[in-house]
Amino acid sequence: MSGKVLKQKIDYIHNNPVEQSFVTDPVDWKYSSARNYADNETVLKIDNQGMHLGMIEL
Known part of the structure; x- marks a missing residue:
């Protein structure tokens, strides 16, 4: 799953x-x-310290 898709899912939940x-x-x-x-x-x-995927920081 790409960082963009993961961020989209987290935003949806939030x-x-x-x-x-x-x-x-x-x-x-x-x-x-x-x-x-x-x-x-x-x-x-x-623990969201350092939470990132590749170049995308969440």
């Missing part, structure tokens, strides 16, 4: 709560990993 009108911004969804990517306080911890 935007699901917005599409369902639960929140207006993906980082507002308490259990979303979008909060990790935005460096916000999170409930779920993921």
Whole structure:
């Protein structure tokens, strides 16, 4: 899977709560990993340090 496709999938997942009108911004969804990517306080911890594929940084 290319970096572009992976980023597309992650964006899709992060935007699901917005599409369902639960929140207006993906980082507002308490259990979303979008909060990790935005460096916000999170409930779920993921290691996104150095997360990249090839030349595409996520």
